[in-house]
Amino acid sequence: MFTLRTVAQPDTLEAAYKLVTEKRNNTILGGCAYLRLGSQTIPVGVDLSKLGLQYITEHSSTIEIGAMTSLREVETHAAVKNCGAGLLSKAVANIVGVQFRNIATVGASVFMRYGFSDFLTALLALDAEVELVKGGRMSLIAFLDSPRTKDILTKVIIRKCNGHAAYQALRNSAADYPLLTVAVSRLDGKWRIAVGARPTRAKLAAQAAARLENAGQEITAAVTEEAARLAVSELPFGSNRRASAAYRQAVAETLIKRAIAEVAACK
Incomplete structure (x- = not known):
């Protein structure tokens, strides 16, 4: 405490x-x-509750989520469910429990770059952006690759797009933190594969996504296998008390294949 x-x-x-x-x-x-x-x-302790940062606002081409918005609000909001094939809602639906999701905020989930964050993995697959007081607006990828500094994240921006997405995660129990997370999307024709809880923060598998794009519209079982192997080889995996690197690699390949197959099956 x-x-x-x-x-x-x-x-x-x-x-x-x-x-x-x-x-x-x-x-x-x-x-x-x-x-x-x-x-x-x-x-x-700086309480941001008076700054009006608890909101989900839908615009013509984007959805903006304020930093003080709870993960439960993200899970249940109609506009979020309709964006990116409902990937964000799917990703946060199994985080610990409803009571926890009612208090855990979007800002902390993103700004702290938690390795176990289901939310961060899904955002990467959606090519999200963030806005900070000092840092301004930038892509989530640029934010995650930047040095840690004192700043305040004010909102997350998600671009509306057409396509399909799938989310996979492995947990020891339903209310546990994940041992591994995978989000795969094909939105506006572009593939993205994000893998988190490796146990470090989520990261995109760019080579694997490029392989899927080169395959065109027909994603065969052989292409899926190759993309999954590429993703596992290009991303680093580590060990901690929850799982070994070798175990995470094996699980990642299986979950990535499942997610790719789910997205490819959607027409």
């Missing part, structure tokens, strides 16, 4: 950013779902 010395509730993003960057250990308070897993002393 963490300890808070002081809680601040700024009225503007500028004031919130100033508070967060004043001291190294000052921390943003979202739903605090993940903070509770650790033990630390926080000089100033």
